[in-house]
Amino acid sequence: MTAITSVPTVVVKRRIAAPAQTIFDAWLNPTSLAEWMRPCSSGTTRSTVKVDAREGGAFEIVMHVPSGPVRHTGIYQTIDAPRRLVFTWNSPHAGDNDSLVTVEFRPEGQATEVVITHERLPEVARNGHTAGWTEILESLAKQISD
């Protein structure tokens, strides 16, 4: 019996017509971050943001949603401008466990592909077979909802 907790991984990508450095900076500049890191970019209040933009530094993002403020916190693990940004992520939604977010900035000509990988770190061990289960979960969910 393996004592490994398998974890789901969420990967989201978007191609943005701007250089990697510009997009990378928008993650660490608190004024920029407050502007876009919020539930709906138009009509809602800017997020309240504190950023200590160094490896080991903490951040706090309070998003203002209709039901009240929602606090997200984390620690920067890797700041590799303009290629890669890794930070822990803790939100009320995720329970008590820290999850890990990796943001990659891949230049594609004049544009940049931004890839967010959000993993929920297992408590027991980091190794394990996470691959494959997302697909299975999805196909099961599909069959259930059909």
Place this chain on the structure above:
Amino acid sequence: MVEYKSPSQSARIAANLDATFSAMADPTRRAILARLALADARVTEIAGDFSVSLNAVSKHIKILERAELVRRTVQGRDHILSLNADAMAGAAEWIDYYRRFWGDRLASLETFVINQRKSAKKGNRA
């Protein structure tokens, strides 16, 4: 738009998800779930599908039952297993939540960066 849940609700959901995800950490158990997604099956049928002992299969099934992913109905001598859709839905919802969350954030990051560049260009011309 992403919905937020209260902390107590979240803690309960997180506890359920831990059970769900750790039950799904094993390839044999995932295969059992995939098999049950097709149709209900007897324990002995499941054991026949996989090249492991009935004893080993029983252990896997017990773990899946504890996570409430699988339900057992006893009909005479037969133990019929079926997939519990509700337990799966919680896990699927969790994934979907973050997919939408980061999808939304990336969309507004794009809007922000593009607008910033437009106003920088205007500034240069002035």
